[in-house]
Amino acid sequence: MDTQTIVILDFGSQYTQLIARRIRELNVFSAVVPCTAPLSEIQAYKPIGVILSGGPSSVYDIDAPAADPKLLELGVPTLGICYGLQFIVHHLGGKVRSASKREYGHAEVSIEDGSTPLFKELPASLQVWMSHGDEALELPTGFRRTAVTSNALAGIANEERRIWAVQFHPEVHHTPLGPQLLKNFVFGICGAKGDWTPAHFVETTVTAIREKVGTGHVICALSGGVDSSVAAVLVHKAIGKQLTCVFVNNGVLRKNEFQKVQENLRDKLGLNLVAVDASERFLSKLAGVTDPEKKRKIIGNEFIAVFDDEAHRISQETGGVDWLVQGTLYPDVIESSSVKGPSQTIKSHHNVGGLPETMKLKLIEPLRDLFKDEVRRIGRDMGMPEDILGRQPFPGPGLAVRILGEITPDRVALLQEADDIVVAEIKAAGLYTKIWQSFAVLLPVMSVGVMGDQRTYAYTAAIRAVHSEDGMTADWTPLPYEVLKRISSRIVNEVRGINRVVYDITSKPPGTIEWE
Structure with missing residues (x-):
């Protein structure tokens, strides 16, 4: 139709x-x-x-x-x-x-x-x-x-x-x-019928993917976020085991995220998922690097290298890979072809669009006609878990852009613990789905503190919570004082190595949502 x-x-x-x-x-x-x-x-x-x-x-x-x-x-x-x-x-x-x-x-x-x-x-x-x-x-x-x-x-x-x-x-x-x-x-x-619904979209897209792919094999780079997960489930609905998903641990994921994504996508949704723990490989490349743009490029390039390795391995096992799934959304498509021309680059964006031409894969972008809220509706229509669909946006370079200064395994562990507390308390207060993004940032600032009559000298964590429609602009969210109090108290008591918590009340512009 x-x-x-x-x-x-x-x-x-x-x-x-x-x-x-x-x-x-x-x-x-x-x-x-x-x-x-x-x-x-x-x-x-x-x-x-x-x-x-x-x-x-x-x-x-x-x-x-x-x-x-x-x-x-x-x-x-x-x-x-x-x-x-x-x-x-x-x-x-x-x-x-x-x-x-x-x-x-x-x-x-x-x-x-x-x-x-x-x-x-x-x-x-x-x-x-x-x-x-x-x-x-x-x-x-x-x-x-x-x-x-x-x-x-x-x-x-x-x-x-x-x-x-x-x-x-x-x-x-x-x-x-x-x-x-x-x-x-x-x-x-215009005489419209008003029949463009999630069910109609899923039905027509699944049919189109099935006809396009035929007997070919498809790979998908999964981040665990909403877009790539819904794209993968949609393609899986069309071609089943002809799809292999690759999820890479880049060493800067959130606490327990490597395990949680596997549980959600492989165990709950039945996707054919290959999980690659390349954390040591990424962290070794990031050692000593403090420039935020270099961090992004290192993570982007290393991801491409890891994904390329896996794609070749999968290709040998399956007799060839023909297609690549990407979770491109409609705002990206509009932005790239806008009458106004491409926007000035504020920071490098990390996605699989930079995969090497030697892979010669044809693209499947099942969500390229959808906005974010429509993607979530499609996911719900396909019965996907709410903890995937309701997930706040998470940057491709992960916690690397929330650790200011050098990235080390110890500093990653510190931020993982602090960030986990922020997310837990925001969810406990019933605010998680009402906020665009809420997270912790580890600052390269050490200050004096007092704990148990002893002098401490430890790191500072910043809390960031913003409301936004599309990420292009954002207002800082006035979290309730009681929520901030619980977050601060838990971080300084439970995360050994952080003794001070501050709250970021900067909107975008002039700031950005992420700190780097």
Whole structure:
């Protein structure tokens, strides 16, 4: 069965991914493509509707995002949002100008033409979120005004051409009735069925993987995190023992994690799992290294070397490996093809994307169309344990980026114990699934303390807890004082070698979530 798709053209808006999420919340698949995509790429989706996103540019800028105006002639229902409205007006013969009074933030929109299906069942006055410096001055032939604010035009329509547009942002939280407007477009105008569910996704993906792989053999690098685990279970559901998963102990995993991951994935879920304890190999390469970027590169390169060794061994045993599973998610796909171009590198990211070309493996990325919360829903639909699906994000380089300074076996052991206490107390307080990440950091700072009338000179641990939607920005979480008190008391009493605990109250930006 073909999946109904709403295509979202990204003109560089910070809200583009939010549009995609709002559509998917209606159980309709949405795909984000750069506005520069050729018309053939848009048509390949066989879209039932197209949405033109907002963007920071003016349609008159020399470097304004260059979309093909012919997309407005496809005859597919089209909704322009903010810059999308101005793009429509400009390219169909109307006029856009710099607004005499710019609108940023909350605004009140009056609907002038309630007969348009876009505003069905909406009140005559809407509270909305505006973010624009330009406005439509003259409308193209055949278009009519459907909504206004006290300052500017806020909505237009041409039912004959099946084009609608609004100057405000229905996708954001600050437009309370925005979801109803999008629902009107997706169901009332585009005729969506709303059948894109986890069960439907699993069924179609399993079938596609089975057909693609045939009798070939597949390997998967498992981290024990949500993404790689769900990807592995999905592929295993399709091809069973033709999949071999490799889990590498890099020496900087959390306490008992090497054993826990094996229990969850091999014993509970029945995956064909090869566990490789390469901790000594990693730690020897990290000895004496203090530069955080070098640590990341060493761990990334060593992981590739270990995985390459295992892949060759598995290939010899199975008669050849053809495919590699990766847990790539949709935000990564969008980021890499964004109209805005790749973001500045803040730090190296560790994944298996850098595997050597000599392996010549074809990729299977079953989650590349999903957001994180959707991945969790898919996992639940397949009956995966909640302690895997509810796991907080954990960095690829593991505790190496939470040990400032040199990494030694003793310092790893210290942080493992402190971090285990943090996680245990956060879970005991019922906060674990409400926080994006919560963990301990071992600082290269030693201070004087007093224990049992004796002077101590030991390390300092920092506690970090943040809330975030996607990891791009984050606010520090104000943990209850009683929880902080228990964490601090347990660490200094139970972890010999740490005598001081501090709490990190820095948001991102200006800080990062991890310390390195």
